[in-house]
Amino acid sequence: MESEELRNVGLKVTTPRLKILGLLENAKAKHITAETIYRQLGESGEAIGLATVYRALAQFEAAGLITRHQFEGGQTVFELERGPHHDHIVCVRCGRVEEFYDKVIEDRQREIAENFGFTLKDHALTLYGECNDENCLGRTG
Amino acid sequence: MESEELRNVGLKVTTPRLKILGLLENAKAKHITAETIYRQLGESGEAIGLATVYRALAQFEAAGLITRHQFEGGQTVFELERGPHHDHIVCVRCGRVEEFYDKVIEDRQREIAENFGFTLKDHALTLYGECNDENCLGRTG
DNA sequence: TCGCAAGTGAGAATGGTTCTCATCTTACAT
DNA sequence: ATGTAAGATGAGAACCATTCTCACTTGCGA
Ligand SMILES: [Zn+2]
Ligand SMILES: [Zn+2]
Ligand SMILES: [Zn+2]
Ligand SMILES: [Zn+2]
Numbered sequence: 225m226e227s228e229e230l231r232n233v234g235l236k237v238t239t240p241r242l243k244i245l246g247l248l249e250n251a252k253a254k255h256i257t258a259e260t261i262y263r264q265l266g267e268s269g270e271a272i273g274l275a276t277v278y279r280a281l282a283q284f285e286a287a288g289l290i291t292r293h294q295f296e297g298g299q300t301v302f303e304l305e306r307g308p309h310h311d312h313i314v315c316v317r318c319g320r321v322e323e324f325y326d327k328v329i330e331d332r333q334r335e336i337a338e339n340f341g342f343t344l345k346d347h348a349l350t351l352y353g354e355c356n357d358e359n360c361l362g363r364t365g
Numbered sequence: 366m367e368s369e370e371l372r373n374v375g376l377k378v379t380t381p382r383l384k385i386l387g388l389l390e391n392a393k394a395k396h397i398t399a400e401t402i403y404r405q406l407g408e409s410g411e412a413i414g415l416a417t418v419y420r421a422l423a424q425f426e427a428a429g430l431i432t433r434h435q436f437e438g439g440q441t442v443f444e445l446e447r448g449p450h451h452d453h454i455v456c457v458r459c460g461r462v463e464e465f466y467d468k469v470i471e472d473r474q475r476e477i478a479e480n481f482g483f484t485l486k487d488h489a490l491t492l493y494g495e496c497n498d499e500n501c502l503g504r505t506g
Numbered sequence: 507t508c509g510c511a512a513g514t515g516a517g518a519a520t521g522g523t524t525c526t527c528a529t530c531t532t533a534c535a536t
Numbered sequence: 537a538t539g540t541a542a543g544a545t546g547a548g549a550a551c552c553a554t555t556c557t558c559a560c561t562t563g564c565g566a
Contacts, residue, residue: 236532238544259522273546278523294435296489299522313481322481328473333492340454340463342494348437349490351474353483377563379513400553414515419554440553 233287318360374428
């Protein structure tokens with residue numbers, strides 16, 4: 225249950241937090257902005273203050289429940305951290321987001337950091353391109 | 366000369382643009398924020414409006430003279446686009462930035478995009494870690 | 507040298523995010 | 537169950553990097 229998840233990371237179980245977690249699980253889009261969370265909760269009658277949404281997301285991130293991504297030209301998006309690590313490829317025309325994991329790249333990153341004498345803590349990799357989805361191609365030609 | 370560079374990309378040669386380009390070339394830090402450019406020009410008696418700095422940077426970027434990077438938790442930084450493409454590794458303690466190019470990673474990116482049916486246009490890769498610089502280690506232990 | 511399209515700068519506006527603070531809740535002990 | 541203290545909430549203000557506005561200035565081809 226979601227209550228467990230909150231307790232496990234040392235957060236009090238509150239209605240706003242449960243609603244936000246629940247929305248992250250059930251939202252159609254996996255990568256979602258704070259604004260969207262705020263708006264969707266409002267529309268479904270579960271009004272939560274925007275400040276609370278931001279606060280909860282920051283806490284969830286600190287607790288490792290979610291991750292945050294900043295795709296170029298867009299606002300910050302959040303996603304539930306379930307399953308293994310992955311990076312993203314984003315269509316610059318339609319905004320479609322796909323996920324991938326590439327062991328070759330992950331390994332090289334570690335080697336590169338090592339060569340510079342860095343202890344690798346994190347990385348951000350996003351590919352940008354134009355997708356071949358029919359709904360995307362249809363828009364611009 | 367810098368005037369050439371501006372003319373070559375179809376921009377009028379103006380004093381503000383020349384000063385900003387010049388600063389980008391001579392600044393100690395290669396990766397620099399708009400604010401810093403604004404402040405450093407001001408300090409050296411070459412006051413330029415902040416809006417002009419942002420405008421010029423946007424035009425330089427569109428013209429391919431500079432690139433823009435958004436390292437996590439920091440403001441946007443700009444750097445002169447001279448020499449081959451590279452990505453970055455950033456120390457999360459002291460902010461030190463190093464550059465690298467890795468053919469293996471670059472090639473894999475292209476393959477991944479292809480597999481998703483995307484035409485790769487761009488990518489953003491930044492590694493975050495803790496460096497072993499003495500000035501860095503000294504700070505936190 | 508002129509004329510005007512283009513550029514500039516001060517300050518206002520924007521917009522995403524964070525902060526403030528008075529008011530609620532949760533979690534825990536009685 | 538009830539009291540209570542620590543923590544959470546929400547409305548709106550504040551923040552801050554960036555962009556916009558607009559009256560004035562400048563680069564540059566004719
Ligand atoms: Zn994802
Ligand atoms: Zn697309
Ligand atoms: Zn660089
Ligand atoms: Zn360091």
